[in-house]
Amino acid sequence: MIENDRLIQRIIIRKNLSKHRVKSYKTIIKEIHEITNKTITKLINEAKEEQKPKIENTQIVIRDINDRQITQIYYKYYKYLKSKNKPSSIDQKLKTFRSFFNEYDVELPKNIRINIPQKLIRNGDIPDIEDIKKAVIHSKLRNKSILMLMATSGMRSGDIRNLKVVDFINATIKYHEYKDINEAIKVLSKIKEVIPCWEFIPQKTRKQGNICITFNTPETTKSILDYLKERKHLKNEDYLFTSTKTKNKEKKIRNTTLSAIFRDLNNNYFSGKSTESKSFFHAHALRKFFSTTFRTHCHDTIHQKIVMGHSLESKILESYQMINKEDLLKDYKKIILYLTINENLNNDKNFISIEQENILLKMKLESTHKQLNNLIREVKMLKSLIWVE
Known part of the structure; x- marks a missing residue:
């Protein structure tokens, strides 16, 4: 069994691999076994034996990398992938192949370069404000709040699903002094414009140590408040968005539920823009909408990375403590107009x-x-x- 292989267990522990990454390793090991009929442990042992110096005719001889079995397996695996995968998948799987063998000090041949065609984003490829407005109008309050939060903050769906009520309290703390959500709601409901400041570690890039600091529009805040007011016995430790089923009342909304929300919207309102292979209206498309809007109107590349939760490459900003949230907020306020879904506000020329x-x-x-x-x-x-x- 792959799960019981000691080498796999070691790499899982040492690298603290996520479930998704473990699944990738297992897939590749299974495919390599399919083309070699050998376990990964046996292949590693044979490869390490091949790279050891040998004595032949009193001379120390090291076998050329091109003549070793691991090179043949590498190219054989590449041919196998070419017959079954698209270029981006081939590139990712070969990188994982190399990562696994490198972990156990196996010498490998040079990389195989994979040409991955870059897809250009054109007008109409991702939802615009009118598309989002259509989806919001035809959604119930919980779903409406989720869609608006995605579109106006750029948060990934996984991060939104993990948000708790206490996170909303912390994001809006500058508008009130309460730690209890019910008291906070009373105060926030009386304020015309509330722009929460969300600060969290994105789930997808947790291991890179990235931090995301982003905001959402006042109308999104109002929608969230309206949704929270509908819920009974609200507690700080509850998830911000929960399942509508009675038995799952306090459980966070599932990924399958989100998928169903987008599937219904695509089928009912965006069927002409979707294709058989790709839906037009989906969570990542809303993230792209936000990213494109922010990048178009705010030219500070560091701010762009912070609100999207991307890595900061600059050594000058190794510490996130140097980030000025007020400067971020100033940039965010520049785009509120372009993120606002309310028709009256968008069409108000004055x-x-x-x-x-x-x-x-x-x-x-x-x-x-x-x-x-x-x-x-x-x-x-x-x-x-x-x-x-």
């Missing part, structure tokens, strides 16, 4: 012109401050030169 005017004024003010600071520095330099003379 509101749009005022918002755009405010943004321009802020930009001019920031530019003036920079110029003033530069002038102050120049004056100080001139004074120091005069003093020296």
